[in-house]
Amino acid sequence: MKRGYQNRIELLQGTLDLLILQTLQWGPRHGYGINQAIRAGSGEVLQVDTGSLYPALHRLERRKWIRSEWTVSENNQRVKTYQLTPAGKKQLLAERSNWERLTAAMSGILDPSEGA
C-alpha cells in the first residue's frame, strides 16, 4: 500500500514548503485549492501527494508561518483555509533565495558551458 506513494513524483521537503508558501502569497486557499494551484501552475508536471501536503500544511501551521481559519462554504460545508503570516512571508523570501542559489549551483554543475 505504501509503495503506491513512492511511485509518484517525490518533492524534497523544503521544496514543498516553498511551493505552499509561494502559492499562498496570492491569498488564502484551502488544501485542495493549494494542490490544484501547484498542479496547474507547474503545467500538470508536479503532483503533490496528499500524504505529504497535509502533514506539510500542519507543520507550517505549527511553525506559525501560515495560519488557518474555518469558514463555511456556499454549500454549507466547513472549509479550512490557510494564509501566510508575516513570519511566513519572511520565510518565503529566505527559501526563495536559497532555491535560486541552489538552482544556479545545480545548473552550473549540470551545464558548465553556460556559465563560461
Add this chain to the structure above:
Amino acid sequence: MKFRRMRRDEEIDAEIRHHLDEAIRDRIERGEAPDEARANALREFGNVGLVKEATREMWGWVWLEQLRQDLGFGLRMLRKNPGFAFVAILTLALGIGANTAILSVVNGLLLRPLPVEDPEQLLSPFWGSKKDAQVWGSFSYANYKDLREQNQSLAGLLAWRQVSAGISATGERHAETGRAERAYGELVSANYFDVLGVKPVLGRGFLPEEERTSNTHPVVVISESLWQERFQRKASVIGQTIYLNGSPFTVVGVAPTSFKGVAFAFRQAFWAPLMMSPKLSFGGDWNTNRTWNLFHLIGRRKPGVTMTQAEADLNLVAGSLAQQHPSTNAGTKVQVVPQPESNFSRFSKVLRLSSLMALSVSLLVLLVACANVANLLLARATTRTKEIGIRLALGAGRGRIVRQLLTESMLLALIGGVLGCLFAYWGAMAVQASFPPLPYPIDLDFSPDAYVLKWMIVTAMLTSIVFGLIPALAASRPDLVAIIKGDAAGQTRSRHRWNLRGSLVVAQMAISVIVLICAGLFLRSLNRAVHLDLGFSTENLMTMQLDPRLLDYDEAEVKRFFAEALRRIETLPGVRSASLAGSLPLGNHSDEQGPMTKEGEPDPLPNQGIQVASNFVAPKYFETLRTPLVLGRDFTERDTKDAPQVVIVNQEFARKFYGSAENALGKRIRLWSGQAALREIIGIAQDGLYWHLYEAPRPFLFLPEYQVYSSAMMLLVSVKPSGEMKAVAENVRQTIAQLDARMPVAGLMMAEANLSFAYWGARLAAGLSSTFGLLGLLLATTGLYSVMTYAVAQRTREIGIRLALGAQVRDVLRLIVTQGVRVTVLGLALGLLGAFALTRLLASLLLGIGATDPLTFIGVGSVLMSAALLACYLPARRATKVDPMIALRTE
C-alpha cells in the same frame, strides 16, 4: 487535552472530507459519472487513514497518546489471553529475577560505595615492592604522614587500622564490674571523618592535636548502637568515660548508624585516634619505624585529578622517600585502586571474575527466557495475522504496528520485571543467608537498591526489544491477499516461521548446554573440594577467640595466662588435646613473614626479600589439628623467648629451600632482619592447605607462640569421640573464668563452621550455576515442547494424509521426533562447541578438574538429549492419534 485532541481529529477529518468533495465536484464538472468520479478521487487521494495519521503526527505529543492507546490495547490483549500472559510473564520474571538477584549480590559485595560524601572521589593506595605487578600492602605511619603532607593531588588522605578491644564500664582488675566485652573498631587518623565527609550525630570527630603525640589523647567516637546500648541515647554521653582494654577513653562523638566504618562488611563499634595504638594495637616504635606497615589508606582526589595522576603523584613522593630512607624504602611503589575494589585486595581478581561469570550465566538464562517468549509471540502472531492484516489494510503504517507489538512486549517485560524483582529479593536474601557465620560483627546488605532497580528496568526494556522485535517484524509483514482470502498462513510463510522458531530453539538449547556445563563443572569441583585432603582435620574441633590484652595484660601475663589455660583445659574430661593458633588454616586469614634468609646468605635489598606464609602456634598444635610431623619434634613450653630460637616448616618449604625434609632439619634461617637471631628448623610438618582451597603447595612457617608472641589467638580444643561437645564447651568457659572472670570468650564455634568461609565460594558457585542450569534446561525444554506441539498442529493435515495412505504409527513418531532431534542435535553441538571455547575462562575457579572435563560434557549432553526426546515424544504421540478423516475435513 482530550477535548483538544477530539477537535484536532475532527478538523483533520473535515479538512480531508472537504478535499475529497472538491475533487469529486471537479471531476463531475469535467464530465465524469458521479460513481466514477468518487472512485477516481479516492484513488488519487491515496490512503485516507495514513494521511490523517501522518498529519496528526505533525502536532507532536501524538506518540504519548499512541503509547497510552498501545498500553491500553496491550493490557486488553493480555487479559484476553491469560494463559499466554501468565506463561510469558512468569518466564520473564524468572529470567529477569535471576539476573537482578545476581546483580544485587555483586552490588552488595563489590560495587556499592561507602555511604559517604562523593564516594566516587575516593581511592585506596597500596604499598609494595616494585618487582610485584600488583601490590596490596599497607603503609607505615611514618610513610603515611609523608605521603599525606607531600602529595599534590589529594584533597585528603586518611589512615585506618582494624582493631578489637575489650570494652568495660570500669578499669578495675579482677572485679565483676570490670567484665569486658569484645568490640571491634578502627584506629584512625585525625582527618578521618573530615576526609570521608561523615558528620557525627552528636559531638565531634577528631582534632589535629589528637594526632601529634603517641598515647596522650585517649578520646573515642562511638557508634550509634553502642550509644543506645550503654548510654540509652543520652546526650550527656559526651565527656563520659568508657574503658578500652582497661584504659579510660573520653567519648567525644557519636557516629551515625548509616556509617559503619570503612572496613569491608564490618560494623564497627568505636573509632579512636591512631596515636592510641600502644593501648589498642601495637606499641614501641610503631609510629617511626618505616617497616611497620600497620595502616590502610583512603584518599580523596582533588576535583579534576584522575586516578592515574594521583598514582603518579603519590609515587613521586614515594620516590623521594626511597632516596631519603633507602634502608627501608628502596624499591617500593604505590598503586591506587578505586575504593570499593580495595575491599578484597588480593582476592578481588577472583571475586571480580566470579561475579562476571555469575552475571554472564544469568544473562544467558535471561536470553533463553527471551527466546521462549519470542517463540510464544511468534506462535501468537500467527493467530493474530488476521487482526494485523486488517489494521494494515485500514491504513496503519508498518512502523505503527511494530510499535504496537513492541509496546505489548514492553508491557510483558515490565510486569515480568516487577515480579522478577520479588524473585531477585528472595534470591539475594538466600545468598545472604548462605553467608557463613563468622565470629565478627558482619553487616552485609544484598537487598536490591536504586542502582539495582535501574538495572532491572533497563534489562526489562532491552529484553522486550530482544524478544519482541523479531516477532513484531515478522507479524507486520503478512501477505495481505492471502489473509483477506481467509488463508490464515500460506504454506511458504509457515515454513519461514518454522525456521525462525527452529533457530530460536537451537539457540536456547545451545545456551542451556553452556550453562549446564558450567553447573556440572562447579558441582564436580565442589565435590572435589569437599573430599579434598586439607592436611589437617576439623573433626570434633572447637574454636574460640581469646585476647588477654583486651584486659590490659602485658606480654608476660599473656603468656602465663595462655600456658595455664592450656594446662587446665587439657585435663578436662572429654578433651583430646588443646592448643592455640593465630588463625585456623583456610580461615580467611593470611599472614606473611619476611624477608627470610638461609644461614650464611647476605641480607636481601630492602623490600626485595622472600616472604613466607606463616602462623603463630602453641605446643600440640599439630596433634590438635591431626597434622603429622614427618620429621623432628613439636614445640614445647620450654621454647620461650630466652631459649634458642626455633621454627617448624612444612614439606614444601623444605623441598623448595633445602631440597628435602632430611636436608632441612637442623638448618637455621633468619627472619625479618640481619640482627634477628637465627632460628633452627626443629620439625617438618606435612603439607596442607593454608589460605584457600585453590592454592598450589605453598612454603609455610610455624612460629612458636611462646617465643614470638601475639595476644589475639584462637583457642583450639579437640574433643574425644566420646566427649560431649556442650559439656566440654561449658567446662572450657568455666576454666577460663576461673583464671579471670572478666575474660571475654568470643566466637565459640565448631571448626567446620569456621571453615565454611573457605567452601562458601565453591558452594555458592555450584548452587547458583545448578539453579541457573536447571532453569535454563526447563525453559529450553518447554520451548522445544511448545514448538513441537505447534509443528504437529500445523502438520495435522499432512499426518492425516500419511496415516490415510497407510503410514504406521512408528513412521509418524519417527517423522515428528526426527524434526525435534535435528534441532536438538544442532543446538547441542553448538552448545558443546561454545562451552569448549568458553569454560576455559573458568579454569582458575575450578578445583581438581579441567575446564573441559569430559565426564561433565558427556553427562550434560545426555541429560539434555533425554529431556529433548521427552519434549518431542509427547507431541509426536499426539500426532499419531490424529484421525485421518477429521484431519482431512478441517480444511
